[in-house]
Amino acid sequence: MKKDFIEKAKEKMLAKKEELITAISDRNAEVTELKGGSEPGDEIDVASYAVDGYLLNQLGARDADLLNQINSALARINQGTYGICLDCGQPIPEPRLTYIPWAKYCVGCQSKRDRQNN
Secondary structure: OOHHHHHHHHHHHHHHHHHHHHHHHHHHHHHHHHHOOOOOOOHHHHHHHHHHHHHHHHHHHHHHHHHHHHHHHHHHHHHOOOOEOOOOOOEOOHHHHHHOOOOOOOHHHHHHHHHHHO
16 A cells, blocks of 8 residues: 555544544533533423433444544554455455545455444
8 A cells, every 4th residue: 555645544534533532522521511510400401411411422432433443543554554454354445445544344344244233
């Protein structure tokens, strides 16, 4: 894989990583605010706070998972294994890595995994 392609992918991932860290931090502040907010009002307010907290936690979990995927891809760059499918060992096509720089699997292996998980 070309060095300049890998550098561009690394830059994209580092930018996305910063974006995710900021989003996670902001959400954590919102969750803390919801938990430590003033006295709950009626049942509707309590339910609304619970739903808001749940949604914020779910979004945070999704972002944390993506952050882990990016960190893993950055580690593969350092190890020299970036762009190699973790299942079949074949190169992941550059168009796929352009769209999803942290991809761990080629399209075929990812499709198999998706079918198995459904």
